[in-house]
Amino acid sequence: MSVFEEIRQRLDIVEVLSEYLHLKRVGNSYSTNCPFHPDDTPSFYVSPSRQIWKCFGCGKGGDVIKFVSEYEGISYLEAAKLLAQRYNLDVDFGDEEKGERFHSALGKIAFFYGEELKNSSIAKEFLLKVRKLPAEVVQDFNLGYAGDGFKSVEFARREGIFDELLELKHFFLTPYGRYRDFFHQRITIPVRNILSKIVGFGGRSLSEEQKPKYKNSLSSEIFQKDKTLFGIERAKNYLRDRGFLIIVEGFFDVIRLHSVGLGNSVAPLGTALTRHHARVISKLTSKVVLLFDGDTAGRRAVLNASKELLKFPVEVWVALLPSGQDPDSFVLQNGIKALRNLLSSAKPLKNLLIESVKRASPDRREAYLRLFKEIVSEISDPISRELWIKEFRDQTGLNPFGKTKTVAVRKIEPPPELSKWEVDFLLGLLYLSPDLNLEEFKLSSKARELAEKILKGENKDRLPPWLFQIDTLGLEKRFSLAVEMLSVEKPLLEETFKKLFHLEKKIKEGKASSEEFNRFRKLLSALEEGEKRLYKWYKEKVQTL
Template structure:
């Protein structure tokens, strides 16, 4: 069990912008941020994230809450699992308690294994020879903490000797149990590359075989701390350089990253054996750098570059593509001493949109009119997915590539989104301001308990009922918190004045209703009128009066 004090300490460090931004690409919008909502089929940014309120809320589907709630909903995790995930993101060590309430520190299996693998490398000549042949200096071996995973039995023995169980290692993807019930280490006879989260916490490993295994490279499996779709190898070392240089070089492998850093290209990172996806965008867009895709020139590399270029261009991310030909990759070029040529290539990549159009058209036989028409349709469909100004700028280039007159190339206008955030059709600003004041200062609820009933709220009855019930995570209350044009009362005197006005309006309506009540006899009506007028007299003097109901009349 996670110690409650440990959870509270972690909560104090959480920033909802950082947490949501870890998963989604946020754009500044006034005092808040917004993005497409991942909890429904959103085509326009409906999810708003408030740094001042530390909440997120979708104005279309109503999803919302705090940073922990977001991780629970996005990753489909339980509360304890979400806490552990956030601890991993923030590089925070949780404290656990056993059934007796005794505290124990988080077991750092991956950290221990990383040191062990580095020690094993020093005793494995074959692994060291491989690294030397690839041109990797000892300083880079140390910088990237490259190691060597010995046979399975040796790793399991190490874990046991250092107080770790197989289940401890299994939880973080370092070991598993086979169908025969026997445990085994996931990394064996492989050069190891520790993988870190952006905050600098080790979350897994990559491994390169030197024993001829059919799987040349393997990564840690999905675990509570490891999700390769949200990680970039080397980012924790490159992030400061990326922010400074405003450029990030994305490569296909560990060795490319290491060799590029060795050559002075310190903004290089790599995807982890997977294509670049939308889940990488929040990390790639931090600091708004220009993105350079550095991919191999084989069929797989070009296909991956095309897919990534389409993704990045549709999200209006600046940058371009460098394709390496003749079977070379960045690591090979560094080893051959071609750093100057690499610098030239990285400084002038082919822009994403141009690369996409060129590769799309190359897949068709333009001598065949039918295929030329298909090339035009596919290319214009791609341009349609881009911002209008960008799409229009490339119409002329597309016409030149196809050998057509520019008036024959027209990009269709994008349809307007149909699921825009719900509009505020009717609202009562006074009611909303009272509710928002109590949300901002919960102690004010004591002031209104005897004075106000939910039935007094003609427009925002449900919201006030949720407030009285303590349902602070109610979607309608989150919505009120995020409406910047609804202001809470800064001083208690202002709040009391608003209550007087609110109550005065309510009792004025009740007075009119009593006067129209033809079913009442003269004596009863006269008594009620005098009673309501007495209440209103006190209110006009600035006195607050306890709530009285006349609804049974």
């Protein structure tokens, strides 16, 4: 039995979901308004007998772990761990014990840094007077100071966490044979994962002579900077009320925005926004505001970030700061009201690109056309892509793709060893970013290999080209149906649909016998309401093949 199956068996889905939602009993099930989409009439149902939930409005559904994953905006594995912790379930996650030792060690060294900060007038002056951070904000974000880098090593030995921190590359061996802290003489900024556990640190130098100005923990089993967003553990709690995520460029930008009430803000860790970042963001929100410097570098960062975000169902808006300013300095100089006004004046990226073309001189227009084509080619949804092109054409009188009215997409057939359900399943993993446990699905070895690569966030060049060139129209419905079809719990459902479709076709053609007509009615009446909806989607899919 897998650890996920053990958790599902030991928990009651109604009890768990009642902690999040007000459930009302309806017959043998429970219902309420769906928390994942605007829902005036209850379309969210929970089945105690089958220990599953399903929304017949937006199509989402799954087990108790899947619900927590969707609601909290965390992965399936993280949701399982959260439930095990919350309900005191003694289950074995394999390497979990080692991971907890790492998190514990980082938490203890963060405490040491906090104590060192109290004893350093230089470090305190930098945070309180130079950066002008309130003392309570410094404490809230657990900011610290690594000191000379030798005392922290001694502390780690005393606390019995030296080996863990050494394995995390937190200490290094000097040419003189002594171990020293990687962040010596730097302000330390704890970096947490979405479950609020410390996975690494950012370090800020205290002088211009100390290079680089910022450095991050080195990659380890629990930390990769290209997959981590600073502030994500706080921001996820604000998103349900705010409805959009603010992306900025630095640690102190996030800290400043959170301190003035804009808790829905995050930043990558000194690197460009990656595809993995975009995937995580798309799980949490459908709208992003990029709040970057208005200079050339900032505008370039906007375009690069947008190319990654538009690969997922995310709407990109842009608010550009005055040249030479970042959110931190802007708030200090102009106040939070001015920043809120700036955010309220943010514009969709599409509008900014169109305005740039309309304002451009004839000799610059071609460059903007090329830029628009680059951005549009990254949009995964073909309908959104066409809408961008239509609006561009209507407002500028130009067709960025010449005489062609659509973006040319090479039609590449997927490998023949993959079923149509597996193809839709893989496309859904890539573009819809769901949190799924692959153990719950019956996949061929080829499909499982690709699914694992997608879930790991492999780069585009390590995935087959057809995944990015095949049609994704109506993907949400296609993916929902694929999930049901490939579920190990419903191996006979597809066969039932095939029989129903064959019988229905004969009935419509007037070729069915009375026995076949009665058989069709029995099969159809045996389906649950959700399965009838799936059958309807199945028919639509088969008829388009």
